[in-house]
Amino acid sequence: MQVYLPIAEMSVNALLVLGMGGLIGFLSGMFGVGGGFLMTPLLIFIGVPPAVAVGTQANQLVAASLSGVLAHWRRGNVDVKLGVVMLIGGVIGTGIGVWIFGVLQRLGQIDIAITLSYVFFLGTIGGMMMLESSRAIIRRRSPTAKRGKLHRHIWLHGLPFKMRFHRSKLYISALLPAGIGVVGGILVAIMGIGGGFLLVPAMIYLLNMPAGLVAGTSLFQIIFTTAAATLLQAATNHTVDAMLALLLLVGGVVGAQFGTKVGSRIPGEQARLMLATIVVGVALKLAWDLFAPPLDIYTLSMGIA
Amino acid sequence: MRWPTRRGVVRGVVQGLAALAGLGLGVTFAATVWAQQMVADLSSHLIAITTGFTGTEVVLFGATDGVGDVAIIVNGPRLPAIVRRKERVLGMWMNTDSVRFSQAPSYHSVAASRPLDQIVAKTALERQQIGAPQLQLDPQENLDPQELAAFRAALIRNKQRAGLYGTNVGAVSFLGERLFRTNIYFPANVPTGLYNVEALLIRDGEVVSAQTTPLVVSKVGFSAEVYDMARYRPITYGVLAVLGAVAAGWAAGAAFRRV
Numbered sequence: 219m220q221v222y223l224p225i226a227e228m229s230v231n232a233l234l235v236l237g238m239g240g241l242i243g244f245l246s247g248m249f250g251v252g253g254g255f256l257m258t259p260l261l262i263f264i265g266v267p268p269a270v271a272v273g274t275q276a277n278q279l280v281a282a283s284l285s286g287v288l289a290h291w292r293r294g295n296v297d298v299k300l301g302v303v304m305l306i307g308g309v310i311g312t313g314i315g316v317w318i319f320g321v322l323q324r325l326g327q328i329d330i331a332i333t334l335s336y337v338f339f340l341g342t343i344g345g346m347m348m349l350e351s352s353r354a355i356i357r358r359r360s361p362t363a364k365r366g367k368l369h370r371h372i373w374l375h376g377l378p379f380k381m382r383f384h385r386s387k388l389y390i391s392a393l394l395p396a397g398i399g400v401v402g403g404i405l406v407a408i409m410g411i412g413g414g415f416l417l418v419p420a421m422i423y424l425l426n427m428p429a430g431l432v433a434g435t436s437l438f439q440i441i442f443t444t445a446a447a448t449l450l451q452a453a454t455n456h457t458v459d460a461m462l463a464l465l466l467l468v469g470g471v472v473g474a475q476f477g478t479k480v481g482s483r484i485p486g487e488q489a490r491l492m493l494a495t496i497v498v499g500v501a502l503k504l505a506w507d508l509f510a511p512p513l514d515i516y517t518l519s520m521g522i523a
Numbered sequence: 524m525r526w527p528t529r530r531g532v533v534r535g536v537v538q539g540l541a542a543l544a545g546l547g548l549g550v551t552f553a554a555t556v557w558a559q560q561m562v563a564d565l566s567s568h569l570i571a572i573t574t575g576f577t578g579t580e581v582v583l584f585g586a587t588d589g590v591g592d593v594a595i596i597v598n599g600p601r602l603p604a605i606v607r608r609k610e611r612v613l614g615m616w617m618n619t620d621s622v623r624f625s626q627a628p629s630y631h632s633v634a635a636s637r638p639l640d641q642i643v644a645k646t647a648l649e650r651q652q653i654g655a656p657q658l659q660l661d662p663q664e665n666l667d668p669q670e671l672a673a674f675r676a677a678l679i680r681n682k683q684r685a686g687l688y689g690t691n692v693g694a695v696s697f698l699g700e701r702l703f704r705t706n707i708y709f710p711a712n713v714p715t716g717l718y719n720v721e722a723l724l725i726r727d728g729e730v731v732s733a734q735t736t737p738l739v740v741s742k743v744g745f746s747a748e749v750y751d752m753a754r755y756r757p758i759t760y761g762v763l764a765v766l767g768a769v770a771a772g773w774a775a776g777a778a779f780r781r782v
Contacts, residue, residue, distance in 0.1 A: 452761030
């Protein structure tokens with residue numbers, strides 16, 4: 219069944235888009251990431267203009283992360299206090315990110331900047347997660363291995379403005395979650411993603427948050443940053459396609475529900491290894507696109523004065 | 524300043540067409556008194572892009588006053604175009620050079636009863652801008668002719684790949700000597716706006732008669748409303764998009780509570 223997308227100005231197969239939304243929603247619920255880093259390349263791959271892909275999927279991430287949060291909420295897996303502190307940083311970061319985006323756009327190199335940052339962040343974080351989670355799995359399988367300390371203390375934990383987060387059983391500087399929020403917010407604006415793939419490992423490795431709370435809390439934060447991004451994109455660039463978002467979010471919310479249930483049954487390190495594999499895979503694919511000779515070295519864009 | 528809504532534009536264009544048609548009728552009437560060498564019309568003057576739009580065909584039909592060849596040229600609205608060229612920088616392919624063309628047809632197709640080079644002189648092809656290679660594309664900056672040729676060819680190649688520029692030789696079929704018809708295809712990604720359909724009667728390598736018919740490509744129904752709102756009330760649209768997503772997420776969360 220073909221459906222015409224009024225903003226993207228193209229016709230797509232509705233079932234294909236529903237399926238894509240469902241798949242990404244499933245992964246999003248399972249790992250607590252928004253899935254934007256997978257959806258943007260997928261949408262561009264089926265021919266949606268990059269700007270529309272970025273604006274639209276911010277919109278669908280609002281729904282996907284909200285329905286994901288509801289499931290986590292019922293299980294008591296959301297640390298609202300920590301989430302709000304991160305969100306404050308996230309809003310500041312989004313502002314900075316929009317400014318950087320504007321500068322890059324004027325320099326005419328926004329496309330390659332986006333791809334390069336995808337390759338860099340996905341590659342680095344995916345690689346780190348892959349290494350860590352496979353180590354954790356090996357450690358668990360050899361019973362002679364010594365159990366590590368509950369918290370490792372590094373200089374980051376000596377920062378001022380200490381706050382107590384009861385839900386996560388943490389006593390850390392508020393600057394730490396807020397700082398993670400700022401970096402996440404910058405990436406939301408530049409890469410057009412929820413930023414979960416960055417928030418989740420940062421919360422695990424920098425904050426030493428209990429793994430069970432990470433997914434719910436990052437999704438909680440992502441609801442608000444993606445809602446802000448949707449408003450911004452709609453108001454300034456007219457790049458939010460409601461029809462495409464509707465298809466994606468119908469698939470996405472259904473997928474997220476099942477993903478959350480499957481995710482709660484998979485041991486943390488195995489889930490992280492699976493996520494890391496996907497992240498590294500996307501990074502390699504994007505890196506390949508950067509270096510492989512393009513189909514046509516000339517591209518055309520029309521209608522811009 | 525408030526921009527006219529898309530529907531307002533359509534209404535205006537339709538009224539304009541009605542006026543034109545009335546004028547055309549008068550001209551046709553006057554012309555038949557001498558000799559109407561060719562008449563042609565479209566099966567539809569409006570291509571409506573609805574939610575289920577997957578591309579469409581419009582039939583052009585007409586009659587000539589005797590033996591001759593017919594070529595049909597369809598041009599979409601002219602828009603500025605930028606062609607960018609990638610180069611290897613540190614092993615990566617990135618955009619380096621670009622050329623701006625002040626205007627290029629967003630759609631251009633040619634249908635003819637026989638191969639163009641057999642029925643019409645090269646000079647006439649260029650004069651009438653028949654076929655993509657003959658299009659007049661002026662760059663905004665001064666350019667070395669070789670470079671210009673490369674960028675021009677790239678513009679045409681990209682348009683052809685998108686299915687928006689094309690030549691369809693033999694697509695005009697004659698029923699007997701005088702009646703002719705052709706199907707003009709518009710793909711799903713057809714740009715919206717006012718199109719110009721030109722029918723040319725060709726004898727002995729020269730265009731002896733020409734007739735122009737307008738054609739409107741416009742979004743209608745739900746997709747038009749979405750487009751209008753996104754364009755002219757972007758903040759309301761953004762708020763609605765967020766609220767819709769919140770409602771959908773909430774509904775799904777509630778519906779799956781017991782799964």
